[in-house]
Amino acid sequence: xxxxxxxxxxxxxxxxxxxxxxxxxxxxxxxxxxxxxxxxxxxxxxxxxxxxxxxxxxxxxxxxxxxxxxxxxxxxxxxxxxxxxxxxxxxxxxxxxxxxxxxxxxxxxxxxxxxxxxxxxxxxxxxxxxxxxxxxxxxxxxxxxxxxxxxxxxxxxxxxxxxxxxxxxxxxxxxxxxxxxxxxxxxxxxxxxxxxxxxxxxxxxxxxxxxxxxxxxxxxxxxxxxxxxxxxxxxxx
Amino acid sequence: xxxxxxxxxxxxxxxxxxxxxxxxxxxxxxxxxxxxxxxxxxxxxxxxxxxxxxxxxxxxxxxxxxxxxxxxxxxxxxxxxxxxxxxxxxxxxxxxxxxxxxxxxxxxxxxxxxxxxxxxxxxxxxxxxxxxxxxxxxxxxxxxxxxxxxxxxxxxxxxxxxxxxxxxxxxxxxxxxxxxxxxxxxxxxxxxxxxxxxxxxxxxxxxxxxxxxxxxxxxxxxxxx
Amino acid sequence: xxxxxxxxxxxxxxxxxxxxxxxxxxxxxxxxxxxxxxxxxx
Numbered sequence: 025x026x027x028x029x030x031x032x033x034x035x036x037x038x039x040x041x042x043x044x045x046x047x048x049x050x051x052x053x054x055x056x057x058x059x060x061x062x063x064x065x066x067x068x069x070x071x072x073x074x075x076x077x078x079x080x081x082x083x084x085x086x087x088x089x090x091x092x093x094x095x096x097x098x099x100x101x102x103x104x105x106x107x108x109x110x111x112x113x114x115x116x117x118x119x120x121x122x123x124x125x126x127x128x129x130x131x132x133x134x135x136x137x138x139x140x141x142x143x144x145x146x147x148x149x150x151x152x153x154x155x156x157x158x159x160x161x162x163x164x165x166x167x168x169x170x171x172x173x174x175x176x177x178x179x180x181x182x183x184x185x186x187x188x189x190x191x192x193x194x195x196x197x198x199x200x201x202x203x204x205x206x207x208x209x210x211x212x213x214x215x216x217x218x219x220x221x222x223x224x225x226x227x228x229x230x231x232x233x234x235x236x237x238x239x240x241x242x243x244x245x246x247x248x249x250x251x252x253x254x255x256x257x258x259x260x261x
Numbered sequence: 262x263x264x265x266x267x268x269x270x271x272x273x274x275x276x277x278x279x280x281x282x283x284x285x286x287x288x289x290x291x292x293x294x295x296x297x298x299x300x301x302x303x304x305x306x307x308x309x310x311x312x313x314x315x316x317x318x319x320x321x322x323x324x325x326x327x328x329x330x331x332x333x334x335x336x337x338x339x340x341x342x343x344x345x346x347x348x349x350x351x352x353x354x355x356x357x358x359x360x361x362x363x364x365x366x367x368x369x370x371x372x373x374x375x376x377x378x379x380x381x382x383x384x385x386x387x388x389x390x391x392x393x394x395x396x397x398x399x400x401x402x403x404x405x406x407x408x409x410x411x412x413x414x415x416x417x418x419x420x421x422x423x424x425x426x427x428x429x430x431x432x433x434x435x436x437x438x439x440x441x442x443x444x445x446x447x448x449x450x451x452x453x454x455x456x457x458x459x460x461x462x463x464x465x466x467x468x469x470x471x472x473x474x475x476x477x478x479x480x481x482x483x484x485x486x
Numbered sequence: 487x488x489x490x491x492x493x494x495x496x497x498x499x500x501x502x503x504x505x506x507x508x509x510x511x512x513x514x515x516x517x518x519x520x521x522x523x524x525x526x527x528x
Contacts, residue, residue, distance in 0.1 A: 059490050063493055106507075109503065109507045120493075124492045223511075230511060233518045244525070
């Protein structure tokens with residue numbers, strides 16, 4: 025088990041390099057947008073990965089509420105954090121793509137806007153986890169995740185209708201893709217998903233470790249207090 | 262009132278009575294709301310045509326701020342006298358408490374809006390081309406959307422450091438579709454361009470979804486300590 | 487800024503974001519390792 029992670033990490037890194045090479049060199053240049061379109065090979069796979077991770081968070085949160093399984097909670101926070109990282113990438117690459125192509129930094133495009141709201145919801149989730157002093161923080165956070173998930177379809181509907189009333193440029197992949205582009209896109213999609221899963225797993229391992237250390241520390245403190253008077257030879261850490 | 266359980270009714274009446282007795286909170290909230298309207302009027306020139314276009318947005322943002330300030334003290338009183346613990350051990354259903362709190366907040370915020378709305382009309386020379394009853398409907402649905410989630414999230418953020426800022430932090434993102442709906446609907450009715458039906462239905466859906474979710478999950482978080 | 491520069495900026499930004507996060511994770515991991523080792527064997 026210990027060897028798997030570094031090996032997988034190395035493989036993923038290589039695949040990412042390969043995927044980037046494909047995106048920058050092998051994929052043909054887009055006719056209307058030019059080379060700037062290559063951002064697409066990072067932008068959309070990152071969005072997909074972020075949504076997958078947020079979905080994992082939702083499932084883990086529900087499992088936690090039902091079973092009160094601490095590893096479900098550890099997975100929930102790991103998925104949320106890594107999801108936010110990928111989501112940030114989407115929000116940064118989006119405007120950088122939109123500006124040269126459409127002349128404006130931000131378009132209230134469906135995907136970009138809903139990604140922004142999702143990012144906001146999950147950042148607020150992470151802040152609640154960080155600042156909550158209750159022993160039942162995992163329960164509260166899980167409930168917030170569920171509220172966030174309920175919100176998502178409503179966000180989609182409201183943005184969709186708003187867009188039909190106030191049309192704006194459509195971003196990314198409208199229309200069919202050249203098969204060579206599709207290949208590169210699918211490759212990057214798969215690689216980013218793998219990378220996302222690995223990053224989440226790594227974060228999960230760290231979270232489990234952190235909890236173990238905390239528990240041991242707490243136990244230590246308890247035992248130290250108990251033995252305070254009776255063993256004068258006990259060395260302090 | 263007979264729709265409400267005895268516990269809900271009792272809690273609601275208690276809250277109203279307490280608010281009425283200590284008019285401090287009510288008075289400061291009213292004054293705060295007035296200040297918000299005035300500040301907005303100074304910042305967004307009411308005479309400019311553009312400002313009248315964005316008036317719906319200004320109004321709802323002002324309502325949002327007042328709602329948050331009102332909500333922040335919603336559980337504070339319960340905490341102070343350990344009333345929350347009494348609720349937990351009593352056989353009363355958690356939903357009765359939640360419903361009472363939500364309705365209480367709704368009434369409170371509506372009072373604030375009843376003050377602010379006429380002021381906005383006066384300062385921005387607003388007149389509605391569409392039917393006014395629709396505006397009232399939007400007002401009720403929109404306020405309820407903010408209050409139901411706000412009351413629930415106020416309970417979530419009860420035991421957090423920086424509680425006052427955590428409430429808007431977790432409330433605003435989830436409220437985005439509702440806020441968009443309220444503002445768009447208000448704009449459509451005021452300008453009389455088209456029908457606000459979609460947005461009103463969205464608001465209604467939002468209210469139903471989140472009231473159900475809050476009632477389903479409130480027990481869980483009330484007992485989370 | 488010519489349009490190709492936007493592309494390079496975007497690609498760079500992606501790896502800066504990921505790099506920062508991974509570096510933070512590694513730092514946390516090393517700190518946790520150290521703490522685990524310093525705990526008396528229980």
